[in-house]
Amino acid sequence: MADSSASPSVKQTLQGYHQLVSADLDRTVRFWLDHSVDDQCGGFFSCLEADGTVYDCTKYSWPMCRQVWMLARLYQEVDRFHQPHVLEAASKGGEFILQHVQEASSCRCYLSLTREGRPLKLQRTIFSEAFFVMAVSELYRVTRHARYKERADATMAKIIHWVRVDSTELGFSVAPPTHVSSLSVPMILLMLIGQMETVEPARTAEFSALGDWCVQQISRHVVDRGANRGGLAVMENVGQDGGLLPGCSGRLMNPGHAIEAGWFLLERAAKTDSESLAALALDIVSSSFRRGWDSRHGGLLSFIDLEDRPPTQLEWDMKMWWPHNEAMIAFLMAYKHTKDDGYLDKFGQVLDYSVKHFVDPEHGEWFGYLSREGVVKINAKGGQWKGFFHVPRALMMCEAMLQELLQTC
């Protein structure tokens, strides 16, 4: 009785989610294939209005490289996207980034370029290079063309060198007086290791020690505040030995980032068969969600000060799309790992907020930036930082997890 009337069975719930997620993934892929491909100059536009109209032709390497990765991965892993036009879009994007995004001799990658591919900006970070590795290594996975592997390996080696040995080539103008560990660096490196292992499973042992180092580095950002002060807190910046740093940057939390770190660690825990790491990962996801969820208006806040002192990010209380994508992945992965219904409820809570506020069922893809109250503040689907990545990655991963779950329930 209960299963078919008042409360739906878990299976029905999962089926409902699966249907919703698959339809959204279809719309999202269509939106970007229809509007982002630059047939004239190559590469992808990411500055797209709500209906897909291009509002700026500048090419940004983060969304471009991520789009190449995403298309190649959809081609490789999702049957209905294993189609020539998907691979063709990925490959054409790959040619543009090989030719224009990377300065081959230094392996440095520009942040932005003109429509034609002339460089505009170069950052003093490793992120453009990391997304470049994601893109070309996934293209290698699909095509097995040596030139992709060559670029991926050379750039990966440089990134490891910059992070662990010497960052001089990144061009910092001032040597930092104290060592600050930024959560994003071990996170991005762990993501790259996962990518390399997926592309060439035989190399897993090669990256094992580096993976452990990343896990250890990320763990240093996790501070236990005790049960009556919210439990674990994942700090964006800590000192060399993991201690809390003074000032705003030392009190800064980014709930979406912390939740993403949580599922990175949970994935790693499953791979390395570590239950203690899984427990930490689950705790990170839950406590970061508790800290980040806006009890007043719903949705995840963008930045929090650990001690409720003035936030310095003007957008701190805005609701951005990507933390909600990370939370969807994290809670479904947590549910898959534990079968604890509480995680499935949380997945439903995030999905429900997202469908009501971010999703555009008319044109596809999500809006990116809402006010604290949940009203669309920037009427666009993409920009310098938002491209074909967080939304389809979450939908693709959730679709796959829901399929697996449905097969076993």
Add this chain to the structure above:
Amino acid sequence: MADSSASPSVKQTLQGYHQLVSADLDRTVRFWLDHSVDDQCGGFFSCLEADGTVYDCTKYSWPMCRQVWMLARLYQEVDRFHQPHVLEAASKGGEFILQHVQEASSCRCYLSLTREGRPLKLQRTIFSEAFFVMAVSELYRVTRHARYKERADATMAKIIHWVRVDSTELGFSVAPPTHVSSLSVPMILLMLIGQMETVEPARTAEFSALGDWCVQQISRHVVDRGANRGGLAVMENVGQDGGLLPGCSGRLMNPGHAIEAGWFLLERAAKTDSESLAALALDIVSSSFRRGWDSRHGGLLSFIDLEDRPPTQLEWDMKMWWPHNEAMIAFLMAYKHTKDDGYLDKFGQVLDYSVKHFVDPEHGEWFGYLSREGVVKINAKGGQWKGFFHVPRALMMCEAMLQELLQTC
């Protein structure tokens, strides 16, 4: 009859404004002298909570240099602040910036430093250097110590070189493919020229050609869209010949910045006795205010896209304190110049919004960042960019203009 009953006379209105502005200036000066001075390490804190508590000890060169300038100018120009402790605070701040903010051999100035003065960040722009010149030249004006003049002159020469001859020393990593003129560069240079002329009036002729160049550069940012499309539009970025640039940055308007440019030009027009420049300046102020004022909630928007396409600044609809300070100066200066009551009404409109939303009568100084609806979003009085500058500069200038106006009415 009319003067004393229903509507107050202009004189009464001006007296009311004068009283309000003077009281606010007193509170503001007290707030910063009480809370920002670092007696232990020298220099000024700018990260101050609503009640003045320091929430971050990082030293930021923009607010520090501006505070030195502001204190020295108040000491020099406002009788009730011509007090030893005001000069002492300015001089001590001056010692800190001489010792720590500038790398003397290159004249480059750091953007941020530790509490003790160790450098953290260096930007690829001329702004830290420009505020450094403001600070040390005003200290020279007050003290006539040669070492201040020496630093001011050397740095001013470097800035002119970087802007007009060769920017290599600023450390740009990528040569721009097309020349983009940013409104802030000629504006800041025009501000520096005004400062140099104030400090040493005998040098006015020396800066005359450079001043004309700045006016010409700023004028290139002014586009006439015609009466039915809002009249003049001041663009943040234009091409070398003043043409509209493609993309977001080419459509970007910053109403506060445009209004500030307006009063810079009006001041220049008065100095050079140019009625045509004054007419342009007045038109810039009025049209920028019309474009920037939020008819729905009041207050000035932070960023606008000329064609109402998606703004890229997440904070575009926030109400920030400083555009309101610039508008107060601009409208009162416009009224003083024309005696047109319309400008005085606008001054009153901006002052009224500011008193209701930004001013903190309890602790002094204004809040800096409101939501579009006018609610305080960041509960602080200062930060990396907000210090002892825009509020007291506007209050000091408006107090002086109101005094002048009251003497003649």
